[in-house]
Amino acid sequence: MVSSLKPRSSLDADSVRDAYRRWARMYDKVFGGVSAFGRRRAVAAVNALPGTRVLEVGVGTGLALPSYRSDKRITGIDLSEDMLALARERVKREGLRNVDELMVMDAEHTTFADNSFDIAVGMFVASVVPHPDLLLAELKRVVKPGGHILFVNHFLARGGLRLKVEKVMARASRALGWHPDFAIESLLPPEDMARATIVPVPPAGLFTLVTLPPEKTK
Numbered sequence: 318m319v320s321s322l323k324p325r326s327s328l329d330a331d332s333v334r335d336a337y338r339r340w341a342r343m344y345d346k347v348f349g350g351v352s353a354f355g356r357r358r359a360v361a362a363v364n365a366l367p368g369t370r371v372l373e374v375g376v377g378t379g380l381a382l383p384s385y386r387s388d389k390r391i392t393g394i395d396l397s398e399d400m401l402a403l404a405r406e407r408v409k410r411e412g413l414r415n416v417d418e419l420m421v422m423d424a425e426h427t428t429f430a431d432n433s434f435d436i437a438v439g440m441f442v443a444s445v446v447p448h449p450d451l452l453l454a455e456l457k458r459v460v461k462p463g464g465h466i467l468f469v470n471h472f473l474a475r476g477g478l479r480l481k482v483e484k485v486m487a488r489a490s491r492a493l494g495w496h497p498d499f500a501i502e503s504l505l506p507p508e509d510m511a512r513a514t515i516v517p518v519p520p521a522g523l524f525t526l527v528t529l530p531p532e533k534t535k
């Protein structure tokens with residue numbers, strides 16, 4: 318069983334920026350491969366949903382950007398200018414005309430008006446942000462009634478060897494730039510856990526795709 322839902326150490330915004338300044342140039346090579354399947358699943362899910370305006374939070378180097386359907390209009394935000402610079406290069410290189418904006422912005426406190434987007438998606442970012450509860454609240458605010466919120470992420474194992482390994486790895490959270498001991502309950506309160514679709518994705522169910530359907534009538 319999960320002994321504690323709170324990650325042991327937390328990354329503040331400065332340590333996130335520091336970590337991803339160090340990782341930016343290596344990111345695609347080191348993390349791009351292992352996370353590719355989860356990213357593909359998340360974008361396929363976004364592409365299958367109604368609505369065109371998509372907010373991608375923690376867009377990073379923009380690995381997902383080429384996979385969105387051309388009728389989805391993408392706004393990407395990230396805390397790290399170093400990661401975003403690589404995303405901008407990708408957009409230019411690949412001629413991605415459906416990427417409207419790539420901006421330095423904190424996903425926990427955006428400047429978007431209420432109900433600005435049809436869909437919000439965060440890939441491998443929930444275990445990085447300092448306050449996942451604020452992230453979720455912000456995405457609920459900026460997504461329209463009837464819209465969807467998706468996450469793909471690594472979540473702490475429920476038991477076994479993987480749980481032990483992740484607890485040990487968590488000591489290196491600051492250097493890694495994410496929390497290996499991030500439990501799904503740190504992101505989703507019980508009412509959202511109950512209504513979410515939660516699906517393991519390869520490799521070996523290491524990652525999880527979470528889809529939160531519309532919650533409210535505003």
Ligand SMILES: C[S@@+](CC[C@H](N)C(=O)[O-])C[C@H]1O[C@@H](n2cnc3c(N)ncnc32)[C@H](O)[C@@H]1O
Pocket residue numbers: 333334337352356374375376377378379380381394395396397400422423424425439440441442445446447495
């Ligand atoms: C593990 S990377 C994932 C990048 C990308 N989503 C992908 O699939 O490869 C996490 C990204 O989240 C960004 N990030 C962390 N905290 C953030 C925040 N509060 N607001 C916006 N971006 C944030 C980091 O700068 C980094 O680029």
